[in-house]
């Protein structure tokens with residue numbers, strides 16, 4: 045999905061992926077991660093960022109949409125400064141920085157010091173060719189971070205043709221893309237009631253949400 049698609053979603057308020065509370069799998073499977081700096085690619089205005097801050101982490105998000113970035117700070121009453129860095133606008137608040145721009149061209153400065161990564165609805169937001177580039181980028185950025193943890197939340201459903209976003213991302217695709225660089229452990233598997241029962245395009249299709257803990261080798 046290209047930038048205009050997502051910007052238009054945010055501008056029209058068509059953001060069914062946004063949850064009004066922290067994701068339950070984040071609360072369950074990230075509580076043991078030592079306070080550090082958590083990279084959250086394609087972060088939207090997620091309430092997960094707030095949960096992470098309350099756990100003692102600093103958070104670095106990367107998000108295309110300026111509407112999403114501004115809404116995050118306004119809705120959570122967090123004061124921020126803005127600066128321009130290359131093609132990015134950097135929103136900087138206490139314990140949270142969001143780089144507003146394209147994930148694939150984020151500068152080294154965005155990644156410097158990150159100790160953990162949280163991916164909810166980032167990888168699954170991207171079509172197959174972009175998922176390959178996305179995971180290559182993550183691996184490349186973390187080539188010198190053995191032991192670094194990642195929590196990845198993905199969905200899987202039967203689809204002869206791509207139906208996303210959210211795209212169906214299978215366990216075997218995750219193993220193929222990340223298996224050389226990370227140990228991968230599935231930590232949860234459950235029917236996704238919101239997508240299965242309420243999303244018209246998934247009518248009659250069972251969507252399974254799977255959470256994985258990964259550890260950089």
Ligand SMILES: C[S@@+](CC[C@H](N)C(=O)[O-])C[C@H]1O[C@@H](n2cnc3c(N)ncnc32)[C@H](O)[C@@H]1O
Nearest residue numbers: 050061086087088090107108146147164165169
């Ligand atoms: C499905 S949403 C998930 C948002 C967030 N992770 C959440 O759980 O609410 C995907 C987000 O990725 C952003 N996005 C898509 N492509 C991007 C890119 N190339 N660089 C940065 N952000 C991107 C979209 O604007 C959107 O907010």
